[in-house]
Amino acid sequence: MLDRQKLEAILTHRFPTAATAQLAAAANAIIGLADDPAADCASRPDEPQRPSTTIAVAVDIAAPTYRVFDAFTDVERAAERVPSIKRVELLTPGSFALGTRWRETRDVSGHLAITEMEVIAFEQDQTYVLSRDEAGVPVEIVFSFEWAGTGTRVLVEFTLDRAGGSPGCQSPLGWAIAGNLRDLIDRDLTELKAHLEARAAVNQS
Numbered sequence: 001m002l003d004r005q006k007l008e009a010i011l012t013h014r015f016p017t018a019a020t021a022q023l024a025a026a027a028n029a030i031i032g033l034a035d036d037p038a039a040d041c042a043s044r045p046d047e048p049q050r051p052s053t054t055i056a057v058a059v060d061i062a063a064p065t066y067r068v069f070d071a072f073t074d075v076e077r078a079a080e081r082v083p084s085i086k087r088v089e090l091l092t093p094g095s096f097a098l099g100t101r102w103r104e105t106r107d108v109s110g111h112l113a114i115t116e117m118e119v120i121a122f123e124q125d126q127t128y129v130l131s132r133d134e135a136g137v138p139v140e141i142v143f144s145f146e147w148a149g150t151g152t153r154v155l156v157e158f159t160l161d162r163a164g165g166s167p168g169c170q171s172p173l174g175w176a177i178a179g180n181l182r183d184l185i186d187r188d189l190t191e192l193k194a195h196l197e198a199r200a201a202v203n204q205s
Helices: 005-015 020-035 065-073 075-081 171-204
Strands: 054-060 084-090 101-108 110-125 126-132 138-149 154-159
Touching: 054 171, 065 101, 065 110, 065 138, 065 154, 075 084, 101 171, 126 171, 138 171, 154 171
Parallel strands: none
Antiparallel strands: 054 154, 084 101, 101 110, 110 126, 126 138, 138 154
């Protein structure tokens, strides 16, 4: 039988920004599955299918699109622009492009979290897609860039599905992952917006 206290400690460490209720629900779901050997999380023909949920975060940045795109894809200098990123280790040579991989060390509420990422789609100055792992769940994050008249609109989207499980199997853990990732992306966008607009103001002065 799983130790609930240890399980909650692991979830809290991995998702420090998730709500307590979400973490408790995730722990309940995991313990319930572990205690029921007959539990089958695979989809069944007679079960209603739960659609995937796409979460989007957007920001408008008063800077040219090419400059915004360059800043977002300048992985080597990410720690200079996003305070929570403490270290970036490039795993592939060359400039940011399809196939680029790196390992990022980030301070998340006092805990150091290491995540490996890979670029799985890329169009210069328009969009790129990152693949990353969240608690064993692969997540793809789409970054889109579009000129909006007075600046660049950056749209970031990611989708969480049932990861192959039935509708109730992984939703509590999914909530924790989604909330944690959304908060992280929202903070990154805010910090990158501040950096780029401050730089634009200096260039105009």
